[in-house]
Amino acid sequence: LHAVPVEDLRDDVALLRAxxxxxRDAFGTLVERHRDRLWAVALRTMGDREDAADxxxxxxxxxxxxxxxxxxxxxxxxxxxxxxxxxxxxxIRRQKVRPTVxxxxxxxxVAPAPDREVRLDVQAALAQLPVDQRSALVLVDVxxxxxxxxxxxxxxxxxxxxxRCARGRARLAGLLGYxxxxxxxxxxxxxxxxxx
Amino acid sequence: xxxxVDHDLLADYVGGALDGTPDAxxxxxxxxxxxxxxxxxxxxxxxxxxxxxxxxxLGSVVDPVPEAVVARLDAALRHPGSFADEASRRAxxxxxxxxxxxxxxxxxxxxxxxxxxxxxxxxxGPGRERRRxxxxxxxxxxxxxxxxxxxxxxxxxxxxxxxxxxxSTAAGDAAAPAMAPSPEAGADGGGVASSGRDYRxxxxxxxxxxxPVPFAASGxxxxxxxSGPKAAQVPPADAAVVPPELGRFRTPAAVEACLDxxxxxxxxxxxxxxxxxxxxxxxxxxxxxxxxxxxxRPLVVVAGTRCGEIPGxxxxxxxxxxx
Numbered sequence: 001l002h003a004v005p006v007e008d009l010r011d012d013v014a015l016l017r018a019x020x021x022x023x024r025d026a027f028g029t030l031v032e033r034h035r036d037r038l039w040a041v042a043l044r045t046m047g048d049r050e051d052a053a054d055x056x057x058x059x060x061x062x063x064x065x066x067x068x069x070x071x072x073x074x075x076x077x078x079x080x081x082x083x084x085x086x087x088x089x090x091x092i093r094r095q096k097v098r099p100t101v102x103x104x105x106x107x108x109x110v111a112p113a114p115d116r117e118v119r120l121d122v123q124a125a126l127a128q129l130p131v132d133q134r135s136a137l138v139l140v141d142v143x144x145x146x147x148x149x150x151x152x153x154x155x156x157x158x159x160x161x162x163x164r165c166a167r168g169r170a171r172l173a174g175l176l177g178y179x180x181x182x183x184x185x186x187x188x189x190x191x192x193x194x195x196x
Numbered sequence: 197x198x199x200x201v202d203h204d205l206l207a208d209y210v211g212g213a214l215d216g217t218p219d220a221x222x223x224x225x226x227x228x229x230x231x232x233x234x235x236x237x238x239x240x241x242x243x244x245x246x247x248x249x250x251x252x253x254l255g256s257v258v259d260p261v262p263e264a265v266v267a268r269l270d271a272a273l274r275h276p277g278s279f280a281d282e283a284s285r286r287a288x289x290x291x292x293x294x295x296x297x298x299x300x301x302x303x304x305x306x307x308x309x310x311x312x313x314x315x316x317x318x319x320x321g322p323g324r325e326r327r328r329x330x331x332x333x334x335x336x337x338x339x340x341x342x343x344x345x346x347x348x349x350x351x352x353x354x355x356x357x358x359x360x361x362x363x364s365t366a367a368g369d370a371a372a373p374a375m376a377p378s379p380e381a382g383a384d385g386g387g388v389a390s391s392g393r394d395y396r397x398x399x400x401x402x403x404x405x406x407x408p409v410p411f412a413a414s415g416x417x418x419x420x421x422x423s424g425p426k427a428a429q430v431p432p433a434d435a436a437v438v439p440p441e442l443g444r445f446r447t448p449a450a451v452e453a454c455l456d457x458x459x460x461x462x463x464x465x466x467x468x469x470x471x472x473x474x475x476x477x478x479x480x481x482x483x484x485x486x487x488x489x490x491x492x493r494p495l496v497v498v499a500g501t502r503c504g505e506i507p508g509x510x511x512x513x514x515x516x517x518x519x
Contacts, residue, residue, distance in 0.1 A: 086508035166211020173243035
């Protein structure tokens with residue numbers, strides 16, 4: 001006979017409460033439930049697997065220890081994403097160097113070659129954006145979060161998210177060769193001041 | 197508005213950031229009437245649409261969490277104290293300090309091609325550091341495999357050099373994503389004061405006149421010979437008046453994480469940071485110049501003991517312009 005893992009049916013808030021109440025498995029279950037998405041966001045934001053792993057570990061330890069700070073005014077996933085993104089941004093700002101471009105040694109079977117080339121180009125270009133634009137684009141354009149949710153995660157106004165995304169796209173357009181005059185995109189600022 | 201194409205504004209317009217604002221109508225008018233704006237609009241719209249397609253394609257590619265990273269996270273969450281100290285060492289290394297090997301730091305895949313191309317053997321630049329990291333990650337894979345195979349009992353045998361009273365193992369420090377001060381820590385904030393005051397709402401007399409003790413002096417004092425010249429910069433009474441609940445802010449990284457969270461929320465530059473009390477409770481009292489709120493006046497922000505524990509969260513207690 002083989003033991004069949006039983007899915008934990010508790011919702012995220014219940015798991016967080018259970019963790020605070022001393023349930024040793026609850027936080028792990030919560031992490032396991034959202035780990036892939038959190039990893040993806042960390043990876044695209046950091047642009048480097050090792051740095052992404054470091055940032056994700058920092059973030060999850062923070063969340064583990066400070067679970068009682070969850071106020072319940074947003075979804076647990078939003079709270080977790082906020083912590084992960086902030087850990088990434090903190091790490092990037094402290095490094096004061098542009099993140100490196102991920103290397104193609106992993107997942108070579110995931111995408112066919114032509115897509116893979118585009119993917120690496122886009123990732124490389126993404127890594128050249130200011131971190132505020134990059135984090136907004138990772139959430140909204142790469143992973144399809146609503147502008148409102150991205151605004152909640154990044155704790156800025158929705159207009160700021162729209163501006164960061166718009167200017168980030170414009171800058172990427174130059175970097176990716178979609179504009180005949182890439183210098184045009186180089187002049188694009190970080191975000192619109194009004195609405196911030 | 198000048199007829200010269202404003203690419204920032206045009207990007208905002210195309211991206212919908214101007215929706216509902218007077219600027220939207222103005223840009224629309226320019227696009228409708230000015231050939232330069234019209235051409236730029238058409239080009240940028242098409243280009244941004246293509247970029248969005250590329251970004252969506254990037255998101256559609258599944259990048260599963262590497263098993264080694266999964267194992268590392270599992271281990272970290274089972275032994276958060278140990279990994280808090282590890283985070284400290286990692287950050288120290290990132291800022292030029294020692295970076296000892298830590299068992300249990302099992303993570304990402306080796307990166308043979310890129311690492312070899314990064315620089316020559318025996319170099320001292322980033323390439324060398326990256327190769328060291330790769331070597332550690334590769335070495336850590338065996339530890340990760342051990343974690344997977346044997347579970348928590350194996351992890352417990354890893355040397356941690358923690359839980360011995362070191363401040364860096366405190367829960368609060370674990371939350372700081374990096375444990376060393378940022379390069380600009382000295383320029384923005386420059387250290388901390390410890391006035392021993394118990395501030396009240398609307399009463400922050402003397403805060404602006406405090407002279408912070410540089411981080412380096414604080415570190416020297418807490419860790420080394422307290423009679424040395426740098427230690428002499430720290431007023432002898434300071435340590436006695438810092439509320440014990442604020443002990444973790446004796447490390448510059450914890451202070452910087454807190455100040456970073458405050459700056460992120462309020463903007464501006466830190467003029468002074470006082471480890472003190474607010475209405476009887478331990479608090480980090482910060483005076484900001486050129487903050488985004490406060491009508492141009494210096495802004496007082498009172499943060500709780502958990503300021504910066506979660507990256508970006510100042511644990512705000514109070515804020516108001518300095519009277």
